[in-house]
Amino acid sequence: MARRSRFHLIFRGGWRSTPSCESLVGLPPPLGEVGGGLRWRRGINIFRMTSSPHHTSALVLFSGGQDSTTCLAHALSRFERVETIGFDYGQRHIVELQARQVVLRELRQRFPAWSTRLGEDHMLDLAVLGNVSETSLTRDMAFRMEASGLPNTFVPGRNLLFLTLAAALAYRRGIQVIVTGVCETDFSGYPDCRDDTMKALQVALSLGMDHRFLIDTPLMWIDKAATWRMAETLGESIGAGGGQALVDLVIEHTHTCYLGDREHRHAWGYGCGSCPACELRARGWAGYCEA
Numbered sequence: 001m002a003r004r005s006r007f008h009l010i011f012r013g014g015w016r017s018t019p020s021c022e023s024l025v026g027l028p029p030p031l032g033e034v035g036g037g038l039r040w041r042r043g044i045n046i047f048r049m050t051s052s053p054h055h056t057s058a059l060v061l062f063s064g065g066q067d068s069t070t071c072l073a074h075a076l077s078r079f080e081r082v083e084t085i086g087f088d089y090g091q092r093h094i095v096e097l098q099a100r101q102v103v104l105r106e107l108r109q110r111f112p113a114w115s116t117r118l119g120e121d122h123m124l125d126l127a128v129l130g131n132v133s134e135t136s137l138t139r140d141m142a143f144r145m146e147a148s149g150l151p152n153t154f155v156p157g158r159n160l161l162f163l164t165l166a167a168a169l170a171y172r173r174g175i176q177v178i179v180t181g182v183c184e185t186d187f188s189g190y191p192d193c194r195d196d197t198m199k200a201l202q203v204a205l206s207l208g209m210d211h212r213f214l215i216d217t218p219l220m221w222i223d224k225a226a227t228w229r230m231a232e233t234l235g236e237s238i239g240a241g242g243g244q245a246l247v248d249l250v251i252e253h254t255h256t257c258y259l260g261d262r263e264h265r266h267a268w269g270y271g272c273g274s275c276p277a278c279e280l281r282a283r284g285w286a287g288y289c290e291a
């Protein structure tokens with residue numbers, strides 16, 4: 001069984017990723033192909049992460065949206081035990097939180113093979129994040145681009161906080177793999193969604209908790225059209241018709257719209273159709289259908 005290198009960062013007054021780093025936080029190898037752990041070679045300051053044959057469980061950051069639902073299916077197809085974590089940080093629309101429960105229920109009902117793997121759901125109250133941030137996700141204000149070039153949907157430090165809390169929970173639950181739907185391809189420029197941020201966090205959390213974490217980001221390098229295709233492929237992998245069933249579930253029950261619109265039904269699901277999140281989802285759907 002070959003030990004596969006997962007990780008290679010060099011620190012010389014700042015983080016620098018080697019060209020081969022892209023696979024670090026990407027898809028982990030299928031179960032049974034991996035071995036190893038986190039190593040820090042003193043003196044030359046090289047971190048090397050290899051996976052472990054004991055990676056049988058994962059914790060998925062799950063919001064009830066298209067991306068995190070696809071990540072959850074990804075985890076269910078690879079790990080024997082999968083738990084989910086969500087955060088209530090004063091989102092403007094309660095529909096986001098409701099979608100989580102509906103998606104979990106539908107996954108259990110429609111995919112019995114995954115149901116046995118789907119474990120506990122953890123919901124954390126993060127009202128404090130709404131208190132310290134001034135964004136259109138948590139306050140009743142219009143969407144706009146800020147002088148920084150970031151949309152005002154950006155909640156500073158949100159993913160850093162989410163992943164730190166997820167790691168703390170994973171530590172307690174004996175889980176090494178944390179799955180998150182962050183993406184650099186179709187995104188709004190959020191710095192805490194970037195691959196380098198995930199790599200740095202993986203090192204910081206592993207060292208800070210003295211526990212070997214692997215942050216798995218299956219969507220990092222694919223666009224929204226490919227995310228739809230991934231859902232289809234994952235669903236199909238557990239049986240004929242499963243692909244369409246999972247795509248249908250994503251359309252019908254996941255929620256993406258920033259305005260919390262569950263009245264207007266489109267081919268790609270519910271939403272206002274004009275907010276940045278709806279536009280991105282619609283564009284991805286169009287690309288998926290064209291292919």
Ligand SMILES: [Zn+2]
Pocket residue numbers: 256257258259260261271272273274275276277278279
């Ligand atoms: Zn919308």
